[in-house]
Amino acid sequence: MVASNQPPELEDVPDAIVDEAVKGFPVVWLLPLVALLVGGWLYYKTLSEKGPAITISFETAEGIEAGKTQIKFRDVSFGLVDDVDIADDLKTVVLTATMEAGTAQYLTDASRFWVVKPRVGASGVTGLGTLLSGAYIAFEPNTTGKKQKSFVGLEKPPIVSQDKEGSRYRLRTETLGSLSVGAPVYFRQFDIGEVTDYQLAADYSYVDVGIFVQSPYDDYVRERTHFWNVGGISMSMDASGVKVEMESLVALLSGGIAFETLPEFAGSPAASEGAVFPLYKNRAESLARPITEVISYALKFTGTVRGLSIGAPVEYRGIRVGTVKNIMLGKDPQHEGVVSPVVVMDIEPQRIMGYRDVDDSDPSRREARALETRPQQRIAFLVEKGLRARLQTGSLVTGQLFVDLDIFPDAEPATVITGGLYPEIPTLPNSLQGIIASVNKILDKIEQSNLEETLTNLNVLMVSTSSLMSSLERDAPALLKEMGTTLQTANGTLAALEATVSADGEIGNQLQDALKEFGAAARSIRVMAEYLERHPEAMLKGKSGNR
Amino acid sequence: MRARDVGLASCHSCGLLLHLPGAGHTHCPRCGSAMHFRKVNSISTTWAFLLAAMIAYVPANLYPVMTVVSFGKAQSDTIMSGVIYLFLHGDWPLALIVFVASVLVPLLKMCALVYLLISVQRKSHLRKHQRTRLYRIVELVGRWSMVDIFVVALLAALVNVGAIATIEPGVGAIAFTSVVILTIFAATNFDPRLIWDR
Numbered sequence: 001m002v003a004s005n006q007p008p009e010l011e012d013v014p015d016a017i018v019d020e021a022v023k024g025f026p027v028v029w030l031l032p033l034v035a036l037l038v039g040g041w042l043y044y045k046t047l048s049e050k051g052p053a054i055t056i057s058f059e060t061a062e063g064i065e066a067g068k069t070q071i072k073f074r075d076v077s078f079g080l081v082d083d084v085d086i087a088d089d090l091k092t093v094v095l096t097a098t099m100e101a102g103t104a105q106y107l108t109d110a111s112r113f114w115v116v117k118p119r120v121g122a123s124g125v126t127g128l129g130t131l132l133s134g135a136y137i138a139f140e141p142n143t144t145g146k147k148q149k150s151f152v153g154l155e156k157p158p159i160v161s162q163d164k165e166g167s168r169y170r171l172r173t174e175t176l177g178s179l180s181v182g183a184p185v186y187f188r189q190f191d192i193g194e195v196t197d198y199q200l201a202a203d204y205s206y207v208d209v210g211i212f213v214q215s216p217y218d219d220y221v222r223e224r225t226h227f228w229n230v231g232g233i234s235m236s237m238d239a240s241g242v243k244v245e246m247e248s249l250v251a252l253l254s255g256g257i258a259f260e261t262l263p264e265f266a267g268s269p270a271a272s273e274g275a276v277f278p279l280y281k282n283r284a285e286s287l288a289r290p291i292t293e294v295i296s297y298a299l300k301f302t303g304t305v306r307g308l309s310i311g312a313p314v315e316y317r318g319i320r321v322g323t324v325k326n327i328m329l330g331k332d333p334q335h336e337g338v339v340s341p342v343v344v345m346d347i348e349p350q351r352i353m354g355y356r357d358v359d360d361s362d363p364s365r366r367e368a369r370a371l372e373t374r375p376q377q378r379i380a381f382l383v384e385k386g387l388r389a390r391l392q393t394g395s396l397v398t399g400q401l402f403v404d405l406d407i408f409p410d411a412e413p414a415t416v417i418t419g420g421l422y423p424e425i426p427t428l429p430n431s432l433q434g435i436i437a438s439v440n441k442i443l444d445k446i447e448q449s450n451l452e453e454t455l456t457n458l459n460v461l462m463v464s465t466s467s468l469m470s471s472l473e474r475d476a477p478a479l480l481k482e483m484g485t486t487l488q489t490a491n492g493t494l495a496a497l498e499a500t501v502s503a504d505g506e507i508g509n510q511l512q513d514a515l516k517e518f519g520a521a522a523r524s525i526r527v528m529a530e531y532l533e534r535h536p537e538a539m540l541k542g543k544s545g546n547r
Numbered sequence: 548m549r550a551r552d553v554g555l556a557s558c559h560s561c562g563l564l565l566h567l568p569g570a571g572h573t574h575c576p577r578c579g580s581a582m583h584f585r586k587v588n589s590i591s592t593t594w595a596f597l598l599a600a601m602i603a604y605v606p607a608n609l610y611p612v613m614t615v616v617s618f619g620k621a622q623s624d625t626i627m628s629g630v631i632y633l634f635l636h637g638d639w640p641l642a643l644i645v646f647v648a649s650v651l652v653p654l655l656k657m658c659a660l661v662y663l664l665i666s667v668q669r670k671s672h673l674r675k676h677q678r679t680r681l682y683r684i685v686e687l688v689g690r691w692s693m694v695d696i697f698v699v700a701l702l703a704a705l706v707n708v709g710a711i712a713t714i715e716p717g718v719g720a721i722a723f724t725s726v727v728i729l730t731i732f733a734a735t736n737f738d739p740r741l742i743w744d745r
Contacts (some may be wrong), residue, residue, distance in 0.1 A: 007736035
C-alpha cells in the first residue's frame with residue numbers, strides 16, 4: 001500500500017475541514033462584463049458626441065490644416081477639419097470636417113462657410129486675430145432650409161451676416177460707377193448699410209445692385225425713396241456753375257449709396273423686402289420729379305446757339321419748366337434754302353406746380369381749368385400774350401446758355417406755328433444779340449443821315465478861315481512897324497517917369513522931406529503919449545514939470 | 548509525484564500541511580484560510596481578467612491618453628499618435644521605448660496568457676519548460692507597463708500653468724491602467740503548476 005510507505009509523520013497530518021459547498025456564479029466574471037459595459041458606454045458616448053461629418057469645398061486651402069483648423073461660429077468651436085483633399089476635377093479643395101454633436105440642425109443649404117484670415121479692404125482690416133491663431137473657418141448656422149452635408153464655401157466673407165436685422169433691396173442703375181461690395185449706404189450721412197452684391201442683368205441692360213439696410217433704418221426706406229450714387233467725386237458744370245460733391249472718404253474709395261425720402265413721400269408705405277429702386281447718378285437727378293409727361297416745341301433761332309447743350313434748362317422767369325431735348329439744323333422759314341439752328345425743347349408740365357389743383361366744381365373757372373390742364377392751350381394763349389423764347393447766358397464763367405421763356409407784351413404779335421414736326425414758339429434774339437442789333441441800328445441811322453452835306457459845309461468853313469488868315473498875313477509887316485514905334489515912345493515916357501520918381505528926383509526929395517516931417521510928428525505924439533501914461537493928470541492940470 | 552497525488556497541500560497563509568479531500572471546499576483548521584490543491588478556478592478567473600483586459604485594450608489605444616492644452620489650443624494624443632509624433636520628429640529611440648512598453652508588451656502579455664491558458668486547457672505536453680519561463684517573464688514584466696501611467700499622472704500634476712500649458716489625463720489613460728492591472732491580476736491568478744499537471 002502506498003500509504004504505508006509514507007513517513008509516519010505524514011499520518012499525523014491533520015485533515016482540512018470541509019466547508020459547505022458554495023455554488024454560484026464566479027464573481028470574477030463580472031469583470032469582463034464591466035469592461036464590456038464601460039467600453040460600450042465609451043463607444044456610445046464618443047459616437048453621440050461626434051457630430052455629423054461634412055464636406056466643404058473651397059478654391060484653395062490657404063491657411064487650412066487638417067486636424068487643426070476649427071470651424072467656429074461666434075468664436076465657439078463647432079467642428080474640426082479632419083482632412084484636406086483635392087476634388088476629383090482638380091478645381092476645388094474639399095475639406096472633410098467633423099462637426100460637434102447636435103449641430104446637425106444648423107447644417108442646411110442656407111448655412112454658409114468661409115475662411116477667416118487677415119484681409120485688407122477699402123473699409124478696413126479684418127481677421128487680424130488669425131495672424132497668431134491661424135486661419136479658421138467661420139460658420140454661419142441656419143436652421144431654415146434643407147439639411148445637407150456637402151457645402152460650397154464662400155471665397156469672401158459675407159458682407160452681412162444673416163442674423164443681422166434689416167432689409168435687403170435691389171437697385172437698378174445704368175452703370176456701376178465706383179461701387180464695390182461692402183460700400184456704405186448712407187442716410188443723412190449715417191452709415192447704415194452696405195452694398196452686398198452686384199451683377200449685370202441677364203440681358204446686360206442694367207446693373208443690379210443689392211443693398212442691405214440695417215434695422216431700424218430700413219423703416220426710412222419707403223416706396224418713393226430716392227437712391228443715388230455718392231461714390232467718388234462728382235463734378236458737374238452747368239448753367240449754375242461748377243459743383244464738386246463728395247460724401248465721405250470711404251465713399252471716395254469704395255463708392256457709396258445714399259438715400260432720402262422727401263417729406264411729401266414720408267407717408268408712403270414702407271418698402272417691402274427686396275423692393276426694386278432706380279439708382280440715380282446724383283442727388284439732384286434723384287430728387288428731380290419723375291417726369292412722365294412732356295410736350296415738345298421747336299424754337300428757331302437766327303443767331304448762334306453755341307453754348308447751349310442738350311439737357312440745358314428751359315426756364316420761365318427763372319423757374320425751370322423744361323429741358324432742351326435736341327439741337328439741330330432746320331430750314332429757315334424766312335430765307336429760302338438757308339438753314340438755321342432749331343432747338344427742340346421739352347416742356348414738362350408737371351414742373352408747373354398746381355396746374356392740377358384747380359377746383360373742378362366752379363364753372364366760372366372751367367375755361368381757366370382747361371388752360372391749366374391742357375398745357376398746349378395754355379402755351380398758345382401765352383404766346384398770344386407775348387410769350388417768346390430767347391437764349392440767355394446762365395453763367396458768365398462757363399458761358400453756358402439756357403432757354404429763357406418770358407412774356408414780352410411789346411413783341412410783334414405771333415402765334416404758335418403748327419404744321420412742322422413740333423409746334424413752334426416764336427423766338428427773340430438773345431440779349432447780347434439784342435445789343436448788337438441796337439448798335440447796328442444806330443450805325444444805320446448814322447449812315448442814313450446827310451453826312452455829305454455836313455462835310456461840304458465844313459469844307460466851306462475851312463476855306464473862309466483860310467482866306468482870313470492870308471489877309472492877316474499880308475498886313476502884318478506894317479502893323480509890326482507901328483507897334484515898334486509905339487513901344488519906343490512908351491519906353492521914353494517910362495524913363496522920364498522913373499527920373500521924376502527916383503530919390504534924387506524932384507518928387508523924390510519932396511517925398512523924403514514929407515516923410516521926415518511925418519516921422520518927427522510921430523515921435524512927438526509918442527513922447528506925449530508916454531508922458532500922459534505916466535502923468536494922466538496932465539490932461540487936466542497941464543504939464544507940471546516946472547513945479 | 549505531486550503533493551496532490553498523496554492528497555496533501557500546505558496552507559497558503561500559515562504553511563500547515565494538511566490532508567485534503569478530493570473534492571469540496573475546505574479550510575485550514577489552524578488559521579481558517581481556504582485550502583486548495585491548486586488556485587481555485589485558476590483558468591476561469593485568468594480568462595475573466597484576460598478578457599476584461601483585452602476589452603479595455605481597445606479604448607486604451609483608441610482614446611487619447613493625455614490632452615495638452617497650450618495657449619487655448621488643445622491637442623489630444625493617443626498612445627500610437629504619440630509614438631508616431633516622436634518617430635516623425637526623429638526621436639525614434641524614445642518612440643521605440645514607448646511603443647514597446649505601451650503597445651507591444653501588453654499585447655504580447657495578453658497573447659502569452661492566452662497561449663498558456665489554451666495550452667493548459669488542452670493539456671498540452673509540449674515545451675513545458677519554455678511555457679513556465681514565459682509565465683515568469685509575463686509576471687515580471689507586467690508591472691513595468693505602469694511607467695506610462697506614472698508619466699501621465701506626474702505630468703498632469705506638474706504641468707498646470709493655466710492658459711500656457713495644462714495636461715489632462717484622457718480616457719485612454721484609465722483604460723490603459725485597467726489593461727495593465729487586469730493583466731497583472733490575470734497573471735497572478737494563473738497557476739503555473741497547471742502546466743505540469745497531467
